[in-house]
Amino acid sequence: MSSIRSYIRANGMTSLLEVKDLVIKFALRTGEVTATNGVSFTLEKGERLGLVGESGAGKSVTGFSIINLISKPGYIASGEVNFLGEDLARVSDERIRSIRGNRISMIFQDPMMTLNPVLTIGTQMTETLHQHNPQMSKAEARAIALDKLRKVYIPSPEKRLGQYPHEFSGGMRQRIIIAIALLTDPELIIADEPTTALDVTIQAEIMELLMELCETEDMGLILITHDLAVVAQVTQNIAVMYAGSVVEKGPTAQVVADPQHPYTQGLIAALPQSSGHGERLNQIPGMMPTLKNIPPGCSFNPRCPHVMEVCKQQVPSLRSGKNSNLAACHLYPPEKDNPSAR
Ligand code: SF4
Secondary structure, three states, rough: OHHHHHHHHHHHOOOOOOEEEEEEEEEEEEEEEEEEEEEEEEEOOEEEEEEEEOOOOOOHHHHHHHOOOOOOOOEEEEEEEEEEEHHHHHHHHHHHHHHHHOEEEEOOOOHHHHHHOOOHHHHHHHHHHHHHHOOHHHHHHHHHHHHHHHHHHOOOOHOOOOOOOOOOHHHHHHHHHHHHHOOOOEEEEEEEEOOOOOOOOHHHHHHHHHHHHHHHHHOOEEEEEOOHHHHHHHHEEEEEEOOOOEEEEEEEHHHHHHOOOOHHHHHHHOOHHHHHOOOOOOOOOOOOOOHHHHOOOOOOOOOOOOOOOOHOOOOOOEOOOOOEEEEOOOOOOOOOOOHHHH
């Protein structure tokens, strides 16, 4: 993927998505808090990127901000969300509505939150299509709905169109959500913890399906999850978030095999497969700071086994670690004007 990126940059081509220095704030009655602090990452067409971190790291709010779905009192204070060169942080409400659910689709954790329990799957799918294209005939909408159900391997799709959400298992419901997300042939799918509510075998099936669809439909995918094992299975690149900032990014295989940031190292050491049989699971001591209590300097410093004096005073910028991963950590020398640190 890095060679694709180099090619795209060298030829002046536009990335599918370029998030630049994104700062999201929440204006609370007690004062403003910063939810993301200068988040930057790039996604190319057909690329799968994992946004990983514990709860409260800022990954979901980053995902929602791409389609301008941050609920008030949250807002984008600064930065850019360039989707094929168009800054979605600055377009009109009408323009973002024409992109959201059309060229960019979102998949959420709980299918029952997305599906309407009193409407058949067929009605929900054809209504979605008519919202985006009121001119479309009923027959055409039904044919597209059937095609998408086949793409996500729903058996007997003609019969299933007439059924209600409660008549499907959890895994089947998530397949239907993916089929609905595909209805408008989006260029990008943002999936927020799409398999957390499912058991492990169904989880693996859904992830394989998402990977296959990204390849066959040439879609980009941002997979938001706390689960590094899932990201390792599905994505090519990864951005690890902590307390509202990206603290490490690079090719997934390399980040998982040779993490550079102490937080990523802690996350990987905490995976069950990192502990021997019968051993206690490793954990990162302490808790993620709340938005009101981000410590000065490196936000990870109270939990870091390598903390130094400088860590308590200066916020580390992203820089190369011992491999080509970028890590925001004072253990490595800073790089000035490093465009790849974006
Ligand atoms: Fe640890 Fe310092 Fe690196 Fe932060 S900057 S992760 S405290 S070594």
